[in-house]
Amino acid sequence: MKNSKSILILTILLISMFYGCVDNKKKTEETKPVVESVEDTDEIKVYDFESIEPLLYTNSDKTYIVNFWAMWCAPCVKELPIIQEYEKNNPNVEVLLISLDFPKDIETKLKPFLEKKEITSNVVLLDDPDANSWINKINPNWSGAIPYTIIFNNENRSYHERAFDNLQDLETEVLNTFN
Template sequence: MKLKSIFLCFIFLGFVSCKKGTSKIENEAINTPAITVKSYTYNELKPLLEKKDDKIYVINFWATWCAPCVKELPDFEKLNKEYTSKNVEVLLVSLDFPKQVDRKLIPFIVKKNLQSKVVLLDDINEDVWIKAIDSNWSGAIPATIIYNKNKRKFYEQSFTYETLEAELKTFLKE
């Protein structure tokens, strides 16, 4: 009888602690912002790289596993914040692995509080889309395109905020 009571006590304690754990997880899920990252093939992304309106577009190709990319992201975020009112749009095109979006990319976006639009380029034909984006692109990242309806420039390099803003200003003068 004593053994049965001890066993029932363990079951009860296990149930109570599991119930508590579930509540905590549910609360954390409720407090976490719902973020989705849209996946694009190159053909779906292409229209975003060729708009002919009055905006200036800054398109950055990056990945969470690329240290120079991660280092420069705050500069793109700052540019987005400071120049949105000047008709500038920043788009962050992630080249992360599609199977790791939920496990790596979305938690990274939340942790870094990225406010720029983030999309995932999910296209295995990199031999095609790399050259289509820029014929001189080796495929290395970070890489950036700045363009408007009259001018387009491709950069296979890292940026500081100062160099990024200086390049953007050449487009603002037009």
């Protein structure tokens, strides 16, 4: 009787572990970042930092610009058209705007804001309450202030804890990153 109880308990544990792994795999697949332009979809995807982090690195020599911003940040709002203009002038550059706004405001505030400002760049929302952890993972020198922009490819990377004043300012920083 003792052996059959042990076998039953072991079987239950193995089944639990198997289904736990399947559920974790499913969660990973569901949160796998798929970044689309606001123009391409009406949905703004919400991610935690673990899902956003792979988007901050590349094996490509293509130029990426990732900008952390929020609607309530006046310097952020002022520079969004500058970043978008740079993207339009440089189709080989990929831009990702990571909103730090509240997920509950996507439909009522964020989407109308993007439409009003004619922002068509890729937008996702970062919803991760442990900012002290993920800010340091991005750059230990980042105070957490926004706007914050990362310009990078597989060999070079620069961090900018400030707003770009104009298109020339952004162009200069991109050039400086790769020269």
